[in-house]
Amino acid sequence: xxxxxxxxxxxxxxxxxxxxxxxxxxxxxxxxxxxxxxxxxxxxxxxxxxxxxxxxxxxxxxxxxxxxxxxxxxxxxxxxxxxxxxxxxxxxxxxxxxxxxxxxxxxxxxxxxxxxxxxxxxxxxxxxxxxxxxxxxxxxxxxxxxxxxxxxxxxxxxxxxxxxxxxxxxxxxxxxxxxxxxxxxxxxxxxxxxxxxxxxxxxxxxxxxxxxxxxxxxxxxxxxxxxxxxxxxxxxxxxxxx
Numbered sequence: 001x002x003x004x005x006x007x008x009x010x011x012x013x014x015x016x017x018x019x020x021x022x023x024x025x026x027x028x029x030x031x032x033x034x035x036x037x038x039x040x041x042x043x044x045x046x047x048x049x050x051x052x053x054x055x056x057x058x059x060x061x062x063x064x065x066x067x068x069x070x071x072x073x074x075x076x077x078x079x080x081x082x083x084x085x086x087x088x089x090x091x092x093x094x095x096x097x098x099x100x101x102x103x104x105x106x107x108x109x110x111x112x113x114x115x116x117x118x119x120x121x122x123x124x125x126x127x128x129x130x131x132x133x134x135x136x137x138x139x140x141x142x143x144x145x146x147x148x149x150x151x152x153x154x155x156x157x158x159x160x161x162x163x164x165x166x167x168x169x170x171x172x173x174x175x176x177x178x179x180x181x182x183x184x185x186x187x188x189x190x191x192x193x194x195x196x197x198x199x200x201x202x203x204x205x206x207x208x209x210x211x212x213x214x215x216x217x218x219x220x221x222x223x224x225x226x227x228x229x230x231x232x233x234x235x236x237x238x239x240x241x242x
Contacts, residue, residue, distance in 0.1 A: 008227045009139045014188050016132040017093035020107055020206065023125050028085045029118040031070045033058060038117045042072070045109040046081075049074040049102070074106065081110065087124065088114070095130075100210055107206035126209045127199040130217055135191040137229060141184065144192070148182070148224075167223075169216055175201040178216050182224075196220065 032038040043051060055073030065085050072081040075092075079102075082089045090107055092099055114121035136144060145160035162183030169176045177199045185191035196217045200209065221227070 009144065009225050010137040010229045011134040011226050012137060012229050014133040014135055014185075014191065016095040016130065017091070018095045018099070018103065018131075019092075019129040020090040020103060020209070021087060021127045021129075022089075022107075023087040023127070024085075024121060025123040025125075026120050027065075028083075028114065028121060031058075031068065031083060031085070032113060032117075033070065036117075038113065041116055042113050045113055046072065046074060046106070049079070049106055049109075050076060075102070079103070079106065081106070083110075083114075100214070104206045104210055111206075122203065124203060125200060126204060126206070127197065128209050128213050129198075130196045130213060131193065133185045133188050133191050133193050134226065135185075135188050141190045141192065145182075145184075165220075167216070167220060169198075169212070170219065176212065177201075178220075180217075180220050 030036070030038065032042045051072060051074060055077065057071045059067075059069045059071065061067050068085060070083040072083075073079070074081060078092055078094065078096075080089075080091045082091075088110060090103060090110070092103060111122055142160065145163070148163045149160040151158065162181065164179065164181040166177070166179045169178045179197050181195040181197075183193050185193040187193075196213065198209065198213045198216060
């Protein structure tokens with residue numbers, strides 16, 4: 001660490017979740033309801049990810065088309081696929097190592113299914129969200145929040161709880177928006193709950209969106225002075241071996 005630099009704060013990721021949303025430019029022509037060709041294709045394409053009859057439901061709580069929802073549970077219920085006439089959503093909770101590649105494969109399969117009934121399904125806008133509880137290992141939570149909220153002061157009855165930033169993506173020419181919300185975790189001691197959201201105003205592949213989310217979330221953590229405990233250990237081992 002050079003003079004003038006703030007010390008890096010080590011953290012340990014406790015629990016994470018991710019959501020991928022796609023909003024159609026136009027109303028979807030039909031949903032993959034049982035008895036349709038689209039449904040048989042859905043069962044075939046999502047078979048490798050653990051689709052079953054107990055994980056499929058069709059909801060229509062009102063007469064409004066916007067409330068009609070087709071749900072599919074995958075990967076033993078960890079992944080939830082929701083398809084509506086306005087878009088689809090993939091959510092995974094908890095997010096485990098290697099899930100990124102699986103979600104991309106599932107999203108690509110969903111696009112292939114939807115294009116069978118509506119070629120315009122690939123026209124739309126993606127948004128991906130990533131949440132995680134991070135336990136701070138080398139600093140106090142209050143001290144970390146006070147760095148971001150210097151006007152907060154317990155003596156004035158202002159106690160730091162959360163902060164949010166909009167960040168300009170590194171490749172901001174692609175009409176992307178990125179924001180981060182950080183707040184106290186209610187599940188873990190001396191931990192923050194962090195929420196990253198990346199949205200695009202133009203269509204792009206799930207793989208490209210995931211790549212950008214990974215890059216921007218890592219960059220944001222670095223800007224906040226946060227570094228994963230395992231990454232620090234790996235760097236130290238690498239430096240010792242040089």
